[in-house]
Amino acid sequence: MTVWHLDPETIRRYAQGAAPPDVAASAEAHLMKCAACRGAISSHVDARRVESIWQEVADRVDAPRRSRPERMLIRLGVGEATARLVAVTPTLRGPWLLAVAGVLALAAWAAQVDERFLLMFLVVAPLGPLAGVAVAFAGGLDPTREIGLAAPYSGLRLLLIRTAAVLAVTAPIVAAAGLALPGSTWTAAAWLLPTAGLTCAALALTARMTPVVAVGAVATAWVLVTAPAAVAGHLDLAFGMGAQIFWLAVAMGGGLWLAVTRNTVTIKLGRSA
Amino acid sequence: MTTVRVHGATKSFGRTRALDGVDLEAGPGVTGLLGPNGAGKTTLLRMIATVLAPDQGTVTLLGRDPSRPDDRTWIRERLGYLPQDAGFHRGFTVFEFIDYVAILKEMTDRRARHDEVRRVIAVTGLQAVTGKRIRALSGGMRRRVGLAQALLGDPDLLVLDEPTVGLDPEQRLRFREMISHAGEGRTVIMSSHQTEDITALCARIAVIHQGRARFTGTPAELMAQAAGRVWTDTERSPAAITAWRTGDGAYRNVGDPPAGAELIPPTLEDAYLLLMGGSELEVTPS
Numbered sequence: 222m223t224v225w226h227l228d229p230e231t232i233r234r235y236a237q238g239a240a241p242p243d244v245a246a247s248a249e250a251h252l253m254k255c256a257a258c259r260g261a262i263s264s265h266v267d268a269r270r271v272e273s274i275w276q277e278v279a280d281r282v283d284a285p286r287r288s289r290p291e292r293m294l295i296r297l298g299v300g301e302a303t304a305r306l307v308a309v310t311p312t313l314r315g316p317w318l319l320a321v322a323g324v325l326a327l328a329a330w331a332a333q334v335d336e337r338f339l340l341m342f343l344v345v346a347p348l349g350p351l352a353g354v355a356v357a358f359a360g361g362l363d364p365t366r367e368i369g370l371a372a373p374y375s376g377l378r379l380l381l382i383r384t385a386a387v388l389a390v391t392a393p394i395v396a397a398a399g400l401a402l403p404g405s406t407w408t409a410a411a412w413l414l415p416t417a418g419l420t421c422a423a424l425a426l427t428a429r430m431t432p433v434v435a436v437g438a439v440a441t442a443w444v445l446v447t448a449p450a451a452v453a454g455h456l457d458l459a460f461g462m463g464a465q466i467f468w469l470a471v472a473m474g475g476g477l478w479l480a481v482t483r484n485t486v487t488i489k490l491g492r493s494a
Numbered sequence: 495m496t497t498v499r500v501h502g503a504t505k506s507f508g509r510t511r512a513l514d515g516v517d518l519e520a521g522p523g524v525t526g527l528l529g530p531n532g533a534g535k536t537t538l539l540r541m542i543a544t545v546l547a548p549d550q551g552t553v554t555l556l557g558r559d560p561s562r563p564d565d566r567t568w569i570r571e572r573l574g575y576l577p578q579d580a581g582f583h584r585g586f587t588v589f590e591f592i593d594y595v596a597i598l599k600e601m602t603d604r605r606a607r608h609d610e611v612r613r614v615i616a617v618t619g620l621q622a623v624t625g626k627r628i629r630a631l632s633g634g635m636r637r638r639v640g641l642a643q644a645l646l647g648d649p650d651l652l653v654l655d656e657p658t659v660g661l662d663p664e665q666r667l668r669f670r671e672m673i674s675h676a677g678e679g680r681t682v683i684m685s686s687h688q689t690e691d692i693t694a695l696c697a698r699i700a701v702i703h704q705g706r707a708r709f710t711g712t713p714a715e716l717m718a719q720a721a722g723r724v725w726t727d728t729e730r731s732p733a734a735i736t737a738w739r740t741g742d743g744a745y746r747n748v749g750d751p752p753a754g755a756e757l758i759p760p761t762l763e764d765a766y767l768l769l770m771g772g773s774e775l776e777v778t779p780s
Contacts, residue, residue, distance in 0.1 A: 276605075276609075279612070280605065280608050282625075283589050283608060283611075283612065283624060283625070284608065285586075285587070285589065285590040285593050285594075286590070300602075301604060302597045302602055302604075305593075305594060305597055306597060306598075309583060309594065363581075364581025364582055364583060365581055365582070365583065365594070365595065365598075366581070367545065367575075367577040367579070367580070367581065368575060368577060368580065368581075368595055368598070368643065369598050370544075370545045371543045371544055371545050371570060371573060371575040371653075372570060372595070372598035372599050372600075373567050373570035373571045373598075373599060373600050374597070374598045374599070374600055375567075
């Protein structure tokens, strides 16, 4: 049992949060043991301050744990709500990214073995990011999709956030695989503009069909056009300067269309939305 | 006051016609949808939850037209939805999951959002499991988490698809209490196979069958249709659409009673079976 008590001045300053840290720590240790001082301090306590402190404590305890990608995004200046929406994107999970890296590593390895496979790498490269966009909205992989469809969050905004996140993660993987290609010509980067163009085209199509179907349509068209050209060795037809300008125009046109129609077009995030 | 109005709504999935010109009106209070599996209840509820647009017909929710983008967003800001197969990110804790849905509901201020998450957790009695991962919860608790997310933002319109499915009797009673409380001052539309839940909770019901509303009215009105068509006997009556032996050894017969039959008061279940003409029994034999 304690035999001394806090003096009135210390009690007043502690209750107001004005006591120096060493005095506050000592007072807290004493208050834990002394019912008389706890009784004495209660009349000095500002109820609003206690409520505010309690709310802060509760918030710290309950607050969702931030995953590493979330912490990284917040450090980069992304809002905490947006960071959370990005972090739960199914495509950004390890197994999916490993699969994309595996396919591209295989294509890069094949190109090293035989340079004729270089063109096949360029055909395959945009499909990784594109498939990532589709999978980000695949019903089976997003367990909360049905709830999300009935929520007021803008479908276009969610689409763009997740697409940007998928591209930001998958593009470096493709780029890394491109570094393993034989030679150091510009062709190692020739997939970039087609990827941007195909993604924008797919996004523009989401007003008419779901992301999965839209990506499937543009990916099929891409393979049907480029694979025969690649097999025949017509590099310029699929990846030459003219083709690059064409994909730049598609990317800009798709982006412009999304910007112009952002308030009037309904994005079909789900099969039935 | 009518807050939900569905008129002549049709919806097909490929060659399957899920809704075939259904009409429904509902106002504040709890309105129940009854019907066999595949009747179109979930399609109708998804339509009311703005997830699905009708192929034909009109839907008006809270006085607005959900086919217009601005109106749809306005409705969604005032809507809570518990889907039949509500999915969860199972690695999330209860708080994290509800917080994630709150973000989708555009609650951007972190402190206010967390306060709201705590409120719905308290309303649904989940305080003890706030920090638990959802994958560690029982089915009943997960259903409660689903209800909690639907209550975020104190919505004017609450759409609950089979909220009591898979719950044990105690959990069902607890859910009834929560839904009843939720129905005070707001419109709740719920579907259920449990006629006891519908009887206990709903001021109005609609019986959906083959994509159409076969009955709309109060539970008492539906039960009144079965008055004089339920009787007990010592044996199964050939005149009965359905009959079963009860605990006291007598047979409860439902159908057109023979002269002199010992009539008993019908339940909502009797009336539902009569309305369906026994077709419900063909799909759910017991």
